Amino acid sequence: MTASSAKLDQVSAGPRVSIRQVEKSFGGTKVLKGVDLEINSGEFLILLGPSGCGKTTLLRIIAGLEKANRGEIWLGGSEVSALEPKERNVAMVFQNYALYPHMNVYDNQAFSLRLRGMSNARIKGRVEGAAAILGLQTLQNRFPRQLSGGQRQRVSMGRAIVRSPGIFLFDEPLSNLDAKLRVHMRGEIKDLHHRLGTTSIYVTHDQVEAMTMGDRIVVMNQGVIEQVGHPLDVFDKPKNLFVAGFVGSPAMNLLTGSMAMEGGHPIVRCSHELTVPMPQSAMKFNGRAVTLGIRPHQLGIDVRGSYEAEIRDIQPTGVETILLCRLAGQDVLVQTTERITGKAGERIRLSMNAGNLHLFDTASGERLEV
Amino acid sequence: MIESRGRKSPYLFLAPAIIYLGIWIYYPIAKNFYLSFLGTEGTHGADFRFVGLQNYHQLLSDELFHRALLHNLVWVLLSILVPVVIGLVLAVLLVHKRTRLFYSAIFFLPVTVAPIMAAVVWGWIYNPTFGALNQMLTLIGLDSLAQPWLGDAATALVSVNMIGSWGYYGFCTLIFLAGLQNIDPEIFEAARIDGANALQQFRSITLPLLKPTLTFVLVYTTIGSMKFFDIIYVATKGGPDNSTQIVAVYMFDLFIRQGDVNYAAAMSVVLTAIILAMSLLAIRNMTRKPS
């Protein structure tokens, strides 16, 4: 950290954010259906969900750019639902950067400070501080059209941090960057968060970002929050079928079947040739239609395995190999670090460990604890 | 979109323009409506009194008004058949040419020429004694076709319309060109791979995808044709023998020369109503989605 960047540092962490019963409709369609969420002071929260589920809408409501039809937004102990965006001390970083095309890099960052009537000397200090952090020193006189995607991304971060906002909202900020730059910027954003302690909400589609960047992750679907929790908790104990299928890449295998008893032991019967024994405690679900979940990396390739499958396709990525297999009439993915020499059409045997199985109620989608 | 949440500013930004239009457009329309129900005993300045629908009755039996209206409709048709079609053809010819900017810039030049100037210059071109058109016809041995284009009731309306068309096809070309360039060229590639010839491509791809543009041009042309004034006023003043009389020129004549304000007001109400109805109908019909 350089001396000048110290000017940007925050003494205290950003405010706590409370989202209470927020609903939003566009025309006749309900986009947010009663969202409740508590975000701790200084937390880095990940918002994950399929396209169109309402992530951007939620961010815009927090920022005050959009008004909720119902519900309240609280920032640091005060209700802000009626406040204008500029009164909320919130900064947002957009997917397409949204830099002002008619201003150079310096002016893009100085804009908000000028509007506040800050003196030119102080503005200069702040902008230079941000430039030092983000490596923008040599770009100050360029216009956005003269910058690469990664540079624009930095400027839009710079524009956000010079204001020392209480809250950062990131809307898929890295999705337009190439893979390498994305990894680099990910690190920088985390770094920045550690340094500034700003409460941050970060929308992403990227599984790795979701797992690695946040303190907690929020999984949204069709305008409702499906699960909130520590990334590994969500990964290990998905609350329902949607989360199970959405979090993790490649996605969890989901096999439909029904709970039955065989010789006094509970089993899941997926088809007459595929039955999976379950712990005794699963007896209570006898007779239910259930879905069995197992992550691709937890399906073992094992000559003594109990399940026979046919290889449909082999996708070696170098580090690992992903096999698409047909198991008792259902498609499953197998992820292994071994190099597979087989060919499509060959048969292999798979094993699964009972401790890695997830059980869901097919009708409600809810997780069943065994 | 910024929700207003009781904020006044959108109304404040809108107010100047709406108030302005209120004074100079809506108030005059309303005033015309009012005037159209008044009448005088005949001459300038006599006392006005309420005469009910009398002015409208008079319109029903005014053959010159009917002719003028008919001429407006002919004008609409001609303006669609000539400049719009020419514009479309030129745009189709140009869209894949590298020289399209050059050509369309030249075609647009007549659009920048004032209508009154076009009327003056074309008046000379049509002139029976020294006009370029007749001289050209004589030059290529078609002197039998030479005639007083604007002076003969049989040719005057079409001839005047050609002046308007001259100042309009470049406008259409530019719009169609932009519309065509908006169509993804890959669609044409796909059609060519599917074996569509040029005509089939035009019918099954260009026209449907150009529909919004076409709608705009047709509505714009219709409105413009119904309001037409400058060129006819300068070139023929409605003559000869009322063969180029159109509603706007007739109305102007009533107001300026005959001072029949109330009758002219009734006419303007009818004209405005017709234009509104035609535009609405055109927009409705052409934007209706195929069910």
Place this chain on the structure above:
Amino acid sequence: MSPALRGLLTRSGAGFVSNGILVIFVLISLFPVYLMFITSLKSQAELISNVFALPHDPKWGNYYLVLIQRGYYKAVINSLIFAGSVTVLTVLLSVLAAFAFAVFDFAGKRTFFVLVLVGLMVSEVSILIPVYNLLKSMNLLNTYVGMILPQIALGLSFGIFLMTTFFREVPRELIDAARLDGCTDWQLLTKIMIPVGLPGINALAVIEFLWAWNSFFLPLVIATKQELMPLSVSVIDFMGRFTFNYELVATTCVIMFVPILILYIFTQRSFRRGVTMGAVK
């Protein structure tokens, strides 16, 4: 003939026809303008004997005669004042209204927009009587202000429509960013929308200027005093008084056209944008 060769020939045949059509329309587009220019440089005697060709002995004196001796330069000044003021004020009103339409959501928006569009459909001749009486009651007949005020209304609906289309093109995130950065609505307009929408504003300005410069009807009725007449009215006035001096009438036409020609040459992109934007989006 081999199929390949035949294909080549028909293709070049089609190319020949299409190039032929284009060239013909180039000639049609340019000929009247050419005629106007050459006529303005001819003598009376040459008008009939030599219609098509360049003048043998260009009479540049025609311009001196018309501009200075006949005092036509005053009409040039009038036109500049008239068209310039109309353009500035129309653009101003259009930008304000379009900002409201493109950026805000408010009660009655659709109704207001329809109301604005109605303005496109009203003929200037239709509203003449009330407008004339209004100006008379305000003592504005035969004044610059009286010519300018109603003329603005004629181009305003188009201006609002066009500017709204342009402003809608500004990405929503840019507006979001500006609001988060602390812009008031007014600052959003002046510091973001206007600079970003400048190409659109230029496009609107050149079109409104062209229309005002070429407009004829309202000035004809409102400016009956010669010292107020803009070029369009002057040309017709001049023609009425010098009916058979075609070369001088042509000179007045050229004087009226040259400024527009220069504007057109230097702002072609703006013209193109202005004409096509409302139609294609």
